[in-house]
Amino acid sequence: MRYVLTIVIVLAVLIVGAVLYVRSGSYNIAATEPHWSITLSLIDTLKDRSIEVRSKNIKPPNLDVPKLKELAFPHYHEMCRLCHGAPGYLPEEFATGLYPSPPSMTKGDIQKELTDAEIYWIVKHGIKLTGMPAFGPTHKDEILWGLVALSKEIPKMTPEQYQLQVKEMGLEEEMAQGHRHQEPDVEKDDDHLPGESSAHER
Numbered sequence: 001m002r003y004v005l006t007i008v009i010v011l012a013v014l015i016v017g018a019v020l021y022v023r024s025g026s027y028n029i030a031a032t033e034p035h036w037s038i039t040l041s042l043i044d045t046l047k048d049r050s051i052e053v054r055s056k057n058i059k060p061p062n063l064d065v066p067k068l069k070e071l072a073f074p075h076y077h078e079m080c081r082l083c084h085g086a087p088g089y090l091p092e093e094f095a096t097g098l099y100p101s102p103p104s105m106t107k108g109d110i111q112k113e114l115t116d117a118e119i120y121w122i123v124k125h126g127i128k129l130t131g132m133p134a135f136g137p138t139h140k141d142e143i144l145w146g147l148v149a150l151s152k153e154i155p156k157m158t159p160e161q162y163q164l165q166v167k168e169m170g171l172e173e174e175m176a177q178g179h180r181h182q183e184p185d186v187e188k189d190d191d192h193l194p195g196e197s198s199a200h201e202r
Helices: 002-024 037-055 066-084 093-097 109-113 116-125 141-156 159-168 171-176
Strands: none
Touching: 037 116, 066 093, 066 141, 066 171, 109 141, 116 141, 159 171
């Protein structure tokens, strides 16, 4: 009984201490202040295991279909490129202020670290408190898998090859007008869900 009471007291002290620490405002929430190493380790482990467990039963389709990459390219260039970069394109200035920093897609490290199913799950569901949004609510699976296929291709592309696709799809002209989204009541086309920009169209 004394042993149980001791455990209860210790837990109570820890809980009260945690509440007081949170309420004190002592923790620096600024993105310019990195996590403690132990905090970062716990978060990374939590993130990695969460993604691994939830993506393990996902069966990727054939990603060698050219149409998938073709459909996904405008989406990558207009959205993903801004944070993750592209051949010949550095991430936008605002991306350097994100914490944690978005992984580079041009280096290929993250593509080697994650399975196709894990990349798909991340693109579809996003990751809390990282700046990585969920594209599942606004994009069809065909586009999401196309982004996975394209992400594997990007480290192999030269800036000239990437820029050629940008020009062929007229994306520079569309980007000049901004990345716009239609209202939900606007009729959608075959490749987009309601609320997705017609600027993605070829």
